[in-house]
Amino acid sequence: MPAKPLQFYLDAIEQADLPGVEALRVAWLGRNGTLTDALRQLASLEPEHRRQVGQELNRLKQAVEQHLAQRQQQLAADALRLRLASEAVDLSLPGEPVAVGHPHPLALIQDRLVSIFVAMGFAVAVGPEVEDDWHNFEALNFPHDHPARDMQDSFSLAAGGWLLRTHTSPVQIRAMQLSAPRPLRIIAPGRVYRRDDDATHATSFHQIEALVIDQAVSMAHLKATVATFARTLFGQDVPLRFRPSYFPFTEPSAELDVGCLFCQQAGCALCKMSGWLEVLGSGMVHPKVLTAGGYDPEQVSGFAFGVGIERLAMLYYQIPDVRLLLEGDLRFLSQF
Numbered sequence: 001m002p003a004k005p006l007q008f009y010l011d012a013i014e015q016a017d018l019p020g021v022e023a024l025r026v027a028w029l030g031r032n033g034t035l036t037d038a039l040r041q042l043a044s045l046e047p048e049h050r051r052q053v054g055q056e057l058n059r060l061k062q063a064v065e066q067h068l069a070q071r072q073q074q075l076a077a078d079a080l081r082l083r084l085a086s087e088a089v090d091l092s093l094p095g096e097p098v099a100v101g102h103p104h105p106l107a108l109i110q111d112r113l114v115s116i117f118v119a120m121g122f123a124v125a126v127g128p129e130v131e132d133d134w135h136n137f138e139a140l141n142f143p144h145d146h147p148a149r150d151m152q153d154s155f156s157l158a159a160g161g162w163l164l165r166t167h168t169s170p171v172q173i174r175a176m177q178l179s180a181p182r183p184l185r186i187i188a189p190g191r192v193y194r195r196d197d198d199a200t201h202a203t204s205f206h207q208i209e210a211l212v213i214d215q216a217v218s219m220a221h222l223k224a225t226v227a228t229f230a231r232t233l234f235g236q237d238v239p240l241r242f243r244p245s246y247f248p249f250t251e252p253s254a255e256l257d258v259g260c261l262f263c264q265q266a267g268c269a270l271c272k273m274s275g276w277l278e279v280l281g282s283g284m285v286h287p288k289v290l291t292a293g294g295y296d297p298e299q300v301s302g303f304a305f306g307v308g309i310e311r312l313a314m315l316y317y318q319i320p321d322v323r324l325l326l327e328g329d330l331r332f333l334s335q336f
Ligand code: DAH
Pocket: 166, 167, 168, 169, 209, 210, 247, 249, 250, 280, 281, 282, 283, 304, 305, 306, 307
């Protein structure tokens, strides 16, 4: 009978380390282990013996299994406790830095513009990006043959009469319809769409529209407002130029140029050697537009202007290609 008394096994288990426990398990309970063998040999015993020896052997085997498992658990727990004690965590150490995102340069510029105008007393208005022909063109006094109405410039929707707005100016009409005949002073930032695609034009870009309507609003108010805005953004000393222009919805119309920030007006490719960069379109609201919005042009007057946000961002951050602002390349974006 090769099995030994229980105490023999317990002593050996007590002495074993972690790999030792596993070695004992194999030596006793593995396929060719001594206890496995002893159990196998039960078959050759006489029946009256077999029952009693078998019971004892099985009890022994169970006790050994249980003690092996206990010892293994205890050794593993000891090892873990030891490791944790030697790898003590210093809670006063600074944490791992977490990568945090930040606003897109276009959002930064738009926020700056909005806060400049809000400080001047403007309210923020919004309008839909899917517009009807009347708000986008008709009410803004675009003649039927005006090139901007051409399918080349705008995205028409399959549903008749709808298009993706080509500018934020239709918000002028919507704001007027909500406010007439009361005075109005709003800006309207938002996305606009055109069928353009090159280094300085994208199919989708952003504008901020501004509109002021009140009694006796004059060109002087317009000039002072855009000059204040440009100087707040680009600095008090930035050279400014007001240049006559044409828009169907303003009369007279003017554009604001700032001295080229790339070449300090010495002349470069970006300002086409002129020393000036165009920043916004503006003018006194056309009487027909006031009427379309529900105002009486005999009672009130107004000024309006529209700023391209991508363009301003390019000037402000000296970015040479508008597509950099639209691609989402982190090598570019993480510089802001
Ligand atoms: N809507 C014009 C455009 O997208 C910009 C503009 C010009 C807006 C003159 C105005 C304005 O409000 O008075 O080109």
